[in-house]
Amino acid sequence: xxxxxxxxxxxxxxxxxxxxxxxxxxxxxxxxxxxxxxxxxxxxxxxxxxxxxxxxxxxxxxxxxxxxxxxxxxxxxxxxxxxxxxxxxxxxxxxxxxxxxxxxxxxxxxxxxxxxxxxxxxxxxxxxxxxxxxxxxxxxxxxxxxxxxxxxxxxxxxxxxxxxxxxxxxxxxxxxxxxxxxxxxxxxxxxxxxxxxxxxxxxxxxxxxxxxxxxxxxxxxxxxxxxxxxxxxxxxxxxxxxxxxxxxxxxxxxxxxxxxxxxxxxxxxxxxxxxxxxxxxxxxxxxxxxxxxxxxxxxxxxxxxxxxxxxxxxxxxxxxxxxxxxxxxxxxxxxxxxxxxxxxxxxxxxxxxxxxxxxxxxxxxxxxxxxxxxxxxxxxxxxxxxxx
Amino acid sequence: xxxxxxxxxxxxxxxxxxxxxxxxxxxxxxxxxxxxxxxxxxxxxxxxxxxxxxxxxxxxxxxxxxxxxxxxxxxxxxxxxxxxxxxxxxxxxxxxxxxxxxxxxxxxxxxxxxxxxxxxxxxxxxxxxxxxxxxxxxxxxxxxxxxxxxxxxxxxxxxxxxxxxxxxxxxxxxxxxxxxxxxxxxxxxxxxxxxxxxxxxxxxxxxxxxxxxxxxxxxxxxxxxxxxxxxxxxxxxxxxxxxxxxxxxxx
Numbered sequence: 039x040x041x042x043x044x045x046x047x048x049x050x051x052x053x054x055x056x057x058x059x060x061x062x063x064x065x066x067x068x069x070x071x072x073x074x075x076x077x078x079x080x081x082x083x084x085x086x087x088x089x090x091x092x093x094x095x096x097x098x099x100x101x102x103x104x105x106x107x108x109x110x111x112x113x114x115x116x117x118x119x120x121x122x123x124x125x126x127x128x129x130x131x132x133x134x135x136x137x138x139x140x141x142x143x144x145x146x147x148x149x150x151x152x153x154x155x156x157x158x159x160x161x162x163x164x165x166x167x168x169x170x171x172x173x174x175x176x177x178x179x180x181x182x183x184x185x186x187x188x189x190x191x192x193x194x195x196x197x198x199x200x201x202x203x204x205x206x207x208x209x210x211x212x213x214x215x216x217x218x219x220x221x222x223x224x225x226x227x228x229x230x231x232x233x234x235x236x237x238x239x240x241x242x243x244x245x246x247x248x249x250x251x252x253x254x255x256x257x258x259x260x261x262x263x264x265x266x267x268x269x270x271x272x273x274x275x276x277x278x279x280x281x282x283x284x285x286x287x288x289x290x291x292x293x294x295x296x297x298x299x300x301x302x303x304x305x306x307x308x309x310x311x312x313x314x315x316x317x318x319x320x321x322x323x324x325x326x327x328x329x330x331x332x333x334x335x336x337x338x339x340x341x342x343x344x345x346x347x348x349x350x351x352x353x354x355x356x357x358x359x360x361x362x363x364x365x366x367x368x369x370x371x372x373x374x375x376x377x378x379x380x381x382x383x384x385x386x387x388x389x390x391x392x393x394x395x396x397x398x399x400x401x402x403x404x405x406x407x408x409x410x411x412x413x414x415x416x417x418x419x420x421x422x423x424x425x426x
Numbered sequence: 427x428x429x430x431x432x433x434x435x436x437x438x439x440x441x442x443x444x445x446x447x448x449x450x451x452x453x454x455x456x457x458x459x460x461x462x463x464x465x466x467x468x469x470x471x472x473x474x475x476x477x478x479x480x481x482x483x484x485x486x487x488x489x490x491x492x493x494x495x496x497x498x499x500x501x502x503x504x505x506x507x508x509x510x511x512x513x514x515x516x517x518x519x520x521x522x523x524x525x526x527x528x529x530x531x532x533x534x535x536x537x538x539x540x541x542x543x544x545x546x547x548x549x550x551x552x553x554x555x556x557x558x559x560x561x562x563x564x565x566x567x568x569x570x571x572x573x574x575x576x577x578x579x580x581x582x583x584x585x586x587x588x589x590x591x592x593x594x595x596x597x598x599x600x601x602x603x604x605x606x607x608x609x610x611x612x613x614x615x616x617x618x619x620x621x622x623x624x625x626x627x628x629x630x631x632x633x634x635x636x637x638x639x640x641x642x643x644x645x646x647x648x649x650x651x652x653x654x655x656x657x658x659x660x661x662x663x664x665x666x667x668x669x670x671x672x673x674x675x676x677x
Binding site: 043050051054332333335336337338339340341342343344345346419420423 | 476479481482501502505506508509510514516520521522524525533534536537538542581585
């Protein structure tokens with residue numbers, strides 16, 4: 039008896055009970071679909087965060103004070119002198135406030151920094167220019183604004199160069215507009231206003247800065263620089279862990295580890311539903327064996343061996359899991375596309391996840407099909423024939 | 427000799443009690459015989475049929491079919507013997523409800539590994555032989571009882587076994603359909619196929635060539651029938667009477 043024969047037999051019997059077959063396969067469809075969709079969402083989030091970190095610049099080092107230590111704007115210039123592997127250094131003071139132009143107000147985040155900011159943070163000016171050393175030193179109230187702020191305050195597509203906006207009651211001249219960077223995971227990179235750090239300190243009323251952004255020549259030198267800077271501050275404050283000094287690579291690594299765990303967990307939770315789908319298959323196959331006891335008896339009387347009966351039932355459950363798996367792939371891809379279109383989340387469809395979840399579904403069908411098939415194959419033909 | 431059983435014993439043992447269904451039965455059936463097995467329920471005739479049909483194994487004794495001792499074959503070997511040597515006709519027809527008559531008739535050949543093309547040819551031929559050529563694409567539910575039983579006979583014919591075992595083959599049929607089925611059996615027997623029927627119906631049994639009566643797991647009588655029922659047989663009239671009396675009691 040050929041495989042094709044058994045396959046036809048299985049499909050005939052499954053078609054004889056269409057609704058039941060579909061409901062049974064539905065467990066697998068949802069399971070495979072959920073695994074694929076979840077992993078694509080997890081990997082999308084991972085890509086998003088990595089992209090954002092990479093987008094902050096290259097060979098970046100971030101220095102931020104831990105409890106009991108503090109940073110001042112002059113730390114940036116000091117480090118630039120003392121650490122030879124660093125090419126640029128900028129302080130960063132951030133706070134949130136409301137900006138106002140005529141009667142329009144918009145709540146956004148203000149970042150105070152210095153003239154090296156575009157080089158360190160990898161940003162470009164679309165219109166106008168960045169402020170210069172002179173303006174920074176003389177505490178001139180100038181602002182470089184992001185696209186979102188432009189849209190919210192002045193209307194989409196306007197070029198408000200030279201306009202005056204009010205920040206904390208002070209009037210700032212718009213000097214430049216940032217090139218659009220886009221948003222990810224609900225965080226908008228264009229929703230910002232850059233001003234000279236000297237001005238920002240005055241507005242926030244504090245001499246301290248939140249963090250320093252440094253740029254090294256290469257990723258390797260960034261690693262060296264991290265060690266050097268850590269040593270400098272530990273000496274200065276006479277204790278360990280005075281500053282958190284993180285290179286971009288380290289940050290990426292941490293984030294990737296976290297998101298990988300996150301993705302794995304999402305996939306595993308979805309995998310459980312696949313397992314539940316498998317139990318559904320087993321359940322229906324057991325019912326089917328009971329219902330078809332007489333058929334099994336007849337087949338045995340006509341000369342079907344155990345392997346024939348076994349094959350018939352296993353192929354049926356594999357058939358269910360394969361068709362469920364294929365439909366599940368379609369569902370997973372559909373869900374992933376829907377999430378990226380409707381919720382604007384980044385999703386990454388991974389061929390490996392698709393393949394693995396399909397093979398897992400196949401395995402589930404085989405595993406949960408074996409016991410019912412075994413039960414069918416070992417029925418006593420006399421008892422089976424007598425079964426009503 | 428087609429089959430022979432020697433000292434055949436079947437004991438059903440549970441924890442507390444054991445029931446002897448067949449008690450050292452000896453019987454031989456020649457090639458080309460047409461025999462009826464009769465007896466009240468519990469007489470052991472069903473057990474005997476199950477063993478003859480290789481659906482069950484004896485507790486003790488020998489069963490030799492076509493010169494081979496098959497008392498101790500394993501399940502797969504028995505399945506193969508059923509497939510090659512034995513055709514079953516059941517009281518309730520036992521056609522698979524979701525398959526057409528043609529597909530049902532093909533089944534034994536499927537398990538024999540015959541190619542699809544040959545299978546279809548043989549199955550169609552068999553269906554034509556029982557007069558169901560125009561019904562072959564019908565499902566069993568769309569056939570009358572007599573037609574279903576004829577389809578079941580066609581299923582046996584397609585496999586072309588040397589031995590046909592019928593378990594009350596006319597039990598669920600009206601007398602006309604039952605008669606048609608018996609006529610089919612007779613013509614098959616004329617072609618040399620050995621047929622053994624289990625029946626309660628004396629009229630049916632009388633249409634065979636030999637009546638074997640069982641009682642309490644033992645062969646009680648064995649009577650050869652000559653074509654005309656009026657002629658005398660080996661069987662003593664007393665035992666026939668005895669049988670009738672017993673039948674009346676059991677009913």
